[in-house]
Amino acid sequence: MDHESAEAVPVPRLDVRVRNVGGTLTVAWGESVFELSETAGFLWKRVDGRRSLRELAGLLAGEYAVDPETALRDTLETMTALADGGLVRLR
Amino acid sequence: MRVDPSGHLAELAARGLLPEDHLAVYLAGSLVRGWGNSGSDLDVYVVSAAPRTAPSTALAPVALTPDHVPVEVVHVDGVRWDIEYWTDSQVDQMFAKVSWEEFDTNHSVADLLTSHEMDFLERLGSAVAVTGETWLAGRRTRLESSAIRSILVSRALNLSDLFVEDAVGQLKAGDVESAVLSAKLAFGYAVNALHVSCGEFGHSAKWRARRFRQVEQTIMPFEEYWAIETMRGYDPANPSAWVEDVVLACRRISMEVVI
Incomplete structure (x- = not known):
């Protein structure tokens, strides 16, 4: 992973639909629907259009006690999938 | 401004507005919740085994059988009473609409309820019984366990x-x-x-x-x-x-x- 992509800031679409069904978050836009895992849900709640992927990964690493490199990889994977679905754009 | 439920049964009976087969009479709405003011209406609900057949001031449409709820309007000591006459069967039918089974299988389940039905269910939780406390308590318990x-x-x-x-x-x-x-x-x-x-x-x-x-x-x-x-x-x-x-x-x- 290059330094540049880790500094990207995910910005959610304003009109993303979100539901919390028994603690599990589902996010959707258009035909894209994602049922988020616990860690993906953790990240989604902290995507605010200001935090970079690296900063989000830092929060993930702290919360789930995983090494920073793994946390960054997971964060990038999650946000890339959401970006591909049109729910966030990486700025 | 709160309402005192004593005397309401006698008032209804004196005006010929209390069916003999009533199962419960209760009060609801802003006055009961303590949110009312001097211009507030009092919502009175009468639940009976059989439908009311006497001529009524109005008929509120519902998606149930019978397909209407008779409504009477009277003024008591300067307060307007809106009295709705529901049957026990209509209440059962509403609860069937808000079952978990219906929620799990019907994505438009909320559309099954008319505004009158919605009001009825919404007000049940904060209603004050005039008579029929057991009926009201049973329906509240059922409401709590429903998918409403x-x-x-x-x-x-x-x-x-x-x-x-x-x-x-x-x-x-x-x-x-x-x-x-x-x-x-x-x-x-x-x-x-x-x-x-x-x-x-x-x-x-x-x-x-x-x-x-x-x-x-x-x-x-x-x-x-x-x-x-x-x-x-x-x-x-x-x-x-x-x-x-x-x-x-x-x-x-x-x-x-x-x-």
């Missing part, structure tokens, strides 16, 4: 989403004034969802602040709610910013309210 909360939360969030989509589309099209109104509507529904999730039913916008004060929740403080409701942060020079803030507030509620 999830149904109403889902409905409110769906409506909020629709207006968020409108607001975003209108912003994009440069129709900023419409976007402001859509965002305001979206927020209202999102707050309704928050209240219902806390067990505070009712969808009338005029009582939203009252309901907000009533619920215990950590998703949004009252001050933040009131600032948006009263558009305190709205800058006529930059209305888009207000719309975006409100949309984000709606999303936060959607994310935290558990269905």
Whole structure:
């Protein structure tokens, strides 16, 4: 992973639909629907259009006690999938 | 201003408005909740085994059998009483509509309820029995175990989403004034969802602040709610910013309210 992509800031679409069904978050836009895992849900709640992927990964690493490199990889994977679905754009 | 339920049964009987086969008579609405004022109506519900056949002031349509609810209007000591006559069977039919089975299989389950039916179910929780306490308590227990909360939360969030989509589309099209109104509507529904999730039913916008004060929740403080409701942060020079803030507030509620 290059330094540049880790500094990207995910910005959610304003009109993303979100539901919390028994603690599990589902996010959707258009035909894209994602049922988020616990860690993906953790990240989604902290995507605010200001935090970079690296900063989000830092929060993930702290919360789930995983090494920073793994946390960054997971964060990038999650946000890339959401970006591909049109729910966030990486700025 | 609160209402004292004693004397209501005798008043109804004296006016020939109390069916012999009544199972319960109860009072509901703003006066019962202590939210009323000198101009408030009193909502009186009479539940019987058989339908009322006497001529009525009005018939409220419901999607049940029978397909209407007779309504009488009288004035007692300067207070208008709206008296609705429901049958026990109609109440059973409403509960069948808000079962978990219906919620799990029918995505439009909220559409099965007419506004009158919705009002009936919403008011059950805060009703005060004049007679038929056991009937009322049993129906409340059934309401608690029904899917009504999830149904109403889902409905409110769906409506909020629709207006968020409108607001975003209108912003994009440069129709900023419409976007402001859509965002305001979206927020209202999102707050309704928050209240219902806390067990505070009712969808009338005029009582939203009252309901907000009533619920215990950590998703949004009252001050933040009131600032948006009263558009305190709205800058006529930059209305888009207000719309975006409100949309984000709606999303936060959607994310935290558990269905």
